[in-house]
């Protein structure tokens with residue numbers, strides 16, 4: 054019998070040695086710039102000027118519809134902020150200097166409002182729109198796309214900016230608690246597809262992030278509160294002191310006292326950012342994903358509810374579930390899990406949703422998470438407040454018991 058042609062051992066014509074193997078490390082350095090400033094679009098705002106300092110040519114901006122509704126003057130304000138960047142004729146010393154400056158200085162070519170919330174992440178419609186607008190308005194890789202809005206708008210617009218010309222500079226102006234304390238600090242963007250949360254997306258570091266807490270004043274209460282679930286998450290993973298701060302300031306937070314909330318939001322943003330920049334794996338090459346604590350079920354719950362459950366509230370439920378999963382797996386003391394539930398409740402965040410009853414469908418979220426990670430999964434579960442451990446296996450029985458405990462606590 055003849056040897057099959059692909060059988061290298063028996064076929065002398067097949068070279069089993071690699072002709073050559075090139076393997077060279079290549080460091081890619083990016084600068085992660087964040088400014089906290091009030092009235093960031095006021096003419097002459099130093100943070101806005103700094104963010105645009107190395108941006109040249111045409112820029113375009115996309116505003117979250119919820120933000121545009123609450124801040125109807127935003128588009129003209131943005132135009133005013135750009136106009137203030139240009140030196141006037143009187144300030145320039147010569148005509149030639151002025152000509153050179155205006156040829157390269159950034160200008161706002163287009164402003165557009167896009168639907169806020171998960172609507173803008175439904176498939177590729179708005180991402181494509183962003184890319185097209187970049188081409189229609191001559192935005193080059195030295196220009197910028199500006200996104201003003203919640204985490205969803207930053208995700209969808211960021212994806213469009215990342216694929217136009219293979220990456221146009223992206224300036225994020227986050228307007229929700231969640232976007233300021235978590236998502237805007239990250240280096241990811243994405244949209245929902247194939248009935249799965251963030252199924253398509255990419256890693257793309259922002260050119261600049263401008264956080265203006267002034268915007269938070271018009272945020273609907275549900276979304277104001279929702280953003281604190283990510284603070285609870287990062288406190289649980291990394292900062293017991295922050296957890297205690299949340300416990301002692303819950304009332305100030307729920308009554309939207311910005312003096313109390315601001316340092317807490319900023320601490321959360323700092324911790325998220327530190328993890329991404331100094332955790333050794335900004336582009337998530339490995340399987341460990343500590344910032345996804347509480348998220349495997351949260352993403353599934355969002356999708357199962359057709360995004361009726363906002364991300365922040367879904368994460369709160371996911372944190373509660375993971376706490377009792379850790380108890381079932383004998384990683385965490387039940388008294389600590391109870392303390393976590395108490396904090397979530399005092400922040401008026403949910404610990405239960407009827408869709409948790411759809412046990413098998415929710416549990417399937419684990420499998421999706423595993424596939425998303427590429428074969429292995431590592432779910433971060435708590436061992437105490439401020440410490441966690443990666444687990445690679447969760448038994449359906451432990452999951453069911455955790456759900457039962459939550460149901461009892463919620464009723």
Ligand SMILES: NC(=O)c1ccc[n+]([C@@H]2O[C@H](COP(=O)([O-])OP(=O)(O)OC[C@H]3O[C@@H](n4cnc5c(N)ncnc54)[C@H](O)[C@@H]3O)[C@@H](O)[C@H]2O)c1
Nearest residue numbers: 119169170203204205228229231236239241268271272364
């Ligand atoms: N890329 C990442 O690393 C990352 C991290 C965490 C979350 N996310 C994503 O972020 C999204 C959730 O973001 P979110 O919690 O910011 O909510 P969101 O973007 O869904 O916005 C919530 C609602 O608030 C409105 N809104 C936003 N700012 C407002 C303001 N200042 N005043 C009035 N209305 C305002 C929006 O129009 C929307 O209706 C999810 O899609 C989640 O997956 C991404």
Ligand SMILES: [Zn+2]
Nearest residue numbers: 283348364368
């Ligand atoms: Zn999240």
